[in-house]
Amino acid sequence: MSLLQPDPQAPSVWRDNLPVTSRYTYGLAGERFFRILKDEGKIIGSICAACGATYVPARAFCERCMAELTEWTDVGLVGELHTFTVLFVDMEGRPLDEPELVGFVRFGDGGILHKLDADPDDLQIGMKMEAVLKPKAERIGAITDILGFRPVT
Numbered sequence: 001m002s003l004l005q006p007d008p009q010a011p012s013v014w015r016d017n018l019p020v021t022s023r024y025t026y027g028l029a030g031e032r033f034f035r036i037l038k039d040e041g042k043i044i045g046s047i048c049a050a051c052g053a054t055y056v057p058a059r060a061f062c063e064r065c066m067a068e069l070t071e072w073t074d075v076g077l078v079g080e081l082h083t084f085t086v087l088f089v090d091m092e093g094r095p096l097d098e099p100e101l102v103g104f105v106r107f108g109d110g111g112i113l114h115k116l117d118a119d120p121d122d123l124q125i126g127m128k129m130e131a132v133l134k135p136k137a138e139r140i141g142a143i144t145d146i147l148g149f150r151p152v153t
């Protein structure tokens with residue numbers, strides 16, 4: 001058989017819906033990361049005692065040397081802008097009413113991708129960016145507990 005001579009015995013396309021349910025879990029390190037973000041308003045990372053890497057968000061194992069990560073550290077709310085972009089369309093490709101800024105803010109050897117509250121003309125790679133958190137009563141233990149990052153003034 002070839003692409004020009006399709007196999008008449010081959011299965012055809014089946015169009016329908018499959019009921020799929022799933023539950024995302026944060027895992028051990030993610031659970032702790034989001035619980036401390038929610039309850040204490042802190043961003044924590046995990047440190048690899050074997051190679052010295054600092055992971056933010058916290059992880060359970062080092063991706064470099066596979067060591068179990070059992071040391072935790074408060075990395076503060078100020079990271080360094082690693083990269084950013086301006087979005088003009090949403091996830092469906094529809095134009096946004098107002099362009100949005102997103103960026104990767106580095107903490108240790110990791111970082112957080114999030115919205116930026118800034119004028120793009122004022123941003124410079126390497127500048128200090130501060131996390132803006134929701135009020136404690138509104139936090140739910142999710143990345144949206146961080147409203148975004150803004151330049152440190």
Ligand SMILES: [Zn+2]
Nearest residue numbers: 048051062065
């Ligand atoms: Zn390591």
